[in-house]
Amino acid sequence: MGPFYFFMTPNKFTAVIFLVFAIVVLGVWIPNDVETGLLEKMRRHWVIGDSLAPTLAAGFVLFGAALILLFEKRDEAQFTMAAAQFVFFLKLVIVILVALSVMRHLGPILINTYAAISGLELEYRLLRDVIGVKHIGFLIGGMIMIGGMIAVVEGRLSHRALVIGLIWSLVLILVYDLPFEDLLLPPNGDV
Amino acid sequence: MSVLDYIWLGILAVFQGPEAFSIFGLAISITVIMVISGFFLGILVGATPGLAGPVAMAISLPILISTFGYNTDALLPVLGFLIGVMKGATVGGAVPAILFNTPGTPDAFMTTLDGYPMAKRGEAKRALRIAHFSSVSGDTFSDLVLIIGAPFLAIMVERYLDLPEKTALLILSLSFISAVVGGSVGRGLISTGLGLLAVYVGTGEDFYPRLSVGTQTLAQGFPISTSVLGVLIIGAVFKELDDLRSDQRASRMKPITTSDTNSALTLAERIKLAPTIFRSAVIGTVVGALPGIGSTLAATLGYTAAKRRHDDAEGGKFGEGVPKGIAATEAANSAVSGANLMPVLSLGIPGNAAAVFLLLAMDSISGFNPSPTVFKFDPVNLNPELVMAFGIFTTMFLANALNWTVGGRVMRSMGFMIRIPKHILLPSVLLLTLTAIYVQETRIEALYFALGFGVLGYLMRVFGISPLPFVIAFILGAKLEETARQAYAATGNDPWFLFTHPIAAVFVALSVGVMILTSRKRGSV
Structure with missing residues (x-):
């Protein structure tokens, strides 16, 4: 472990990167770059909006990063980057x-x-x-x-x-x- | 029309298809020639460290499409070639594993454990013969299961799965892939999420292409070839070059020569290996039928099962050059390829990288849409897709026949491929891949996208994240969203449609269950 990981375990570093990425996607990118919401009313019917699928995708990343942060941060599978x-x-x-x-x-x-x-x-x-x-x-x-x-x-x-x-x-x-x-x-x- | 009629028509479609040339008045069909060419190319690339079947499949796909076109006549020659490559590469992967202690393909890693020690003892040719015999046995077994299993799977899907269940099945597939592929559940989920996110860029039902940041470049989305080839192949090229930098030792290692004279396998030896091969073939077939797990895990499970049953006093320790170790690994990893086509043909869900390219070929060429309707036996009206399915099975058996007859000899002669220096081969593969992408997309932006995905693929590998869930999520993402939209509308806008339909609810529960189980299992190791 070196200063590259900012004094974290490499796994924790991985988790933090993807956690921040998922939060930015969910909080900034999707709300500002998708025109329709999770569900939309069209011709008096509710339909699935364009935001739902990318929100779920970012949710996968968020959940994955949270899992690493909570349960896998000291796992053997650590990466190295010199x-x-x-x-x-x-x-x-x-x-x-x-x-x-x-x-x-x-x-x-x-x-x-x-x-x-x-x-x-x-x-x-x-x-x-x-x-x-x-x-x-x-x-x-x-x-x-x-x-x-x-x-x-x-x-x-x-x-x-x-x-x-x-x-x-x-x-x-x-x-x-x-x-x-x-x-x-x-x-x-x-x- | 009976089932036998369909099978016969499928065989005829292969052997009596468009003629390539004739020998003494006997017409040789172009499909047969393509299977043979693909098979030899597959052995060649499989035997080359740094290359693998999917690389050759990806690079040849645009050439094949350009040669044969997009109509139905192109289907069997193109798929025949790709299937030949897939099968040849599986066998070829064992060559560098045994001679050079470097797996030619990732799934041949376990072959190095006993193959290389055998080669060091002067039994290289014998080890190669064992690998070939086990590989081709496992492959043939798996193909038989595919032919019997795929129609049944399709019938079950058609009978019991409606739109909510199909949505849940896609979620289950992605969860399963996330959980079992790669270093951990967390990493698998990240890979899947990134793949889904990438495929949703520039798409959607609204007039404005979502997530395109207002640019025309992203408004068209990422072409499938750029993401799949970028993450899978360019990312792998970067990682391999990086490994080369950190481990210069490997490139200086001298390969072991195949000079042992008494290398033939006797019938008694083959019979002795048979239980191990059969056990591994079953393991590989079961693993292959589940989307996403792939041949590397099958090889590991096959090897572990054989090791557990092995008596050290009888034939030496596993890992020190035991023939059963090679047999267990090669039978298991080869048995994956046939069974892997079950979810591909009946559901359109790819299970590994090779299946991804078969699916891409089926998508590009008209006349065959992988779905349960492919296996609809219509006794009155001819179902052309079913004929094609049996045609595809015929090409598989043709490749197997080649494998049984000349595959071993060809494989054993491929030792020279390991002499090609990786640091020359890999940049050449990169240029080849970029060229293949450009001829499909004909815009330089596609190459920048591919490079970007290559960087992503490299970083994912550095972070210990498998790129396979990314690729499969990218391929299934659009289908998942479309099915979910249809299911939502079909259930009268029921937002809980995944939970109110029993089978869908079971699939969702399984999705959660597989992740929890995998996490706990990994935690307890």
């Missing part, structure tokens, strides 16, 4: 977010840049059926995702990791995109 573990996880998420961003924007940015330089009227949306153009974002984004994640685990970025990422992205293009006309790889469904 700072190094958190940093490692954060790095993975950042790599994925960067890769997704590249996947989404690289193709359009390249086409816009080329259009600006060449003076041609080009638009990514109109070129998204062209082999190569439609794959560039996925290819480079996929390479960054896999290469970056491998690098996070290995503690260093290697050419090998990037090549693996590139090859695997190519394989996925061959599996998902080339044989099927109706399947779209990122970002071709968004543009």
Whole structure:
């Protein structure tokens, strides 16, 4: 047990987090973000309102957290979360977010840049059926995702990791995109 | 039409369906090819630590739908493939458990206890043979029970359960899952509550999509693929990478080679194992028929039961390389898969992750809606859903036949899969999963949702909360609300409809009872 758990047992810490979450959902989110109550009168009949189901759902969370707090706070099933573990996880998420961003924007940015330089009227949306153009974002984004994640685990970025990422992205293009006309790889469904 | 006619039509639907190719004039149906392909893929992914059947099922589903479409003709090829994967993965999971002391699938954990010591003694191939024989026996037994049990369950449901009872049954299923899956009742309830909350975002009957925080992004709700794949697969990828970081030792361990020559199982040895296998198969089947418990608990119960009856003086201590230990575990965890389809086919309630993907496929493709009406034997008018049900059973037996004949050999040749480094495999699985989600949803937001659910899945695992109740609650949440609304209206706006109908009241009492019992049992351990 360390300062991370704010001097509680890890189970008590878990319970408190979910207890607070459930209270916020019940006290703030549901009342302010659902238009109808638990029961509503419609055309002189009472019907179940939209609030009932999420209230029960939050009730499950609340009841579960209360059970842990009351009966399971000293159970053997305690979790551990070290700072190094958190940093490692954060790095993975950042790599994925960067890769997704590249996947989404690289193709359009390249086409816009080329259009600006060449003076041609080009638009990514109109070129998204062209082999190569439609794959560039996925290819480079996929390479960054896999290469970056491998690098996070290995503690260093290697050419090998990037090549693996590139090859695997190519394989996925061959599996998902080339044989099927109706399947779209990122970002071709968004543009 | 008699029952036999329906069974025969189901068999024909598999073997005389759309033709893939012909050999010497003999037409080979596409369903048969899909079952075979799925089965081999299943063994491959099952034998790969870090992958499991549901991963392969999830990733192949969009490709299958894209290839075969959404109409009824697609049903048997798609389900056949998924069933093949499910069965292959169950067998394959034992390979890394025995050779590498790392379960390929979570339910193969108990296999490591006796499998790895046997492998260390130089009996790796023998251990694999025992695992295969027990697994396929348990699986076949379970499938037989499914075929006999599912129609009866459906008839009972249709006869005795009206809307209030069906609402109570869904509550019982969720309570049961909350209570028995994961570290504790409290954690199970949290997981279920989160799953329900997630599915209610952006839905409802009012004009304003509830819990959408006024945004268009949340107004459409979370697509099922993002939540299910995010929590189950992306969350698992994060957790596995995290475990890899904290336990670098595992990735450096050398696998044990399968060089033992005299590994064949004699008939006498098989007969000796039979009582253990049968006991575990029964345990696995009973556990599998109950929604949510899953194969890991079945394996634990099967192993414990075998250990209790085992005489140490006769064949060594459990945990030190006893064949019965492997047999008990593998028969129990494999027996779950068939019985698990009972609540899926007759109620639409999934019991484990593999069943979730079968249900998703059934939902996507038209012509088969899991419900009690599937098993309605209509002697006058043909019930096409019943024909499909028997078609599905036929694909299961086809996969079993493959398993009995070539499964063992294929399984034993999969030892090389454990050499793929996990830290390369897992990011590749992540990209594959995200790609599978995108081709279904075709918007980048879906990938951010999936990543968000992946983070949730990881944190749940860190907190010791099982993600399975979350997934099952997400799938059943809409059905629960809809049934409750209908029951409320049908009972003349009776707010106590769960308590005024005897069977519903019993289900509610059982829901509370199972939670109290599980809490007390855990408290006394």
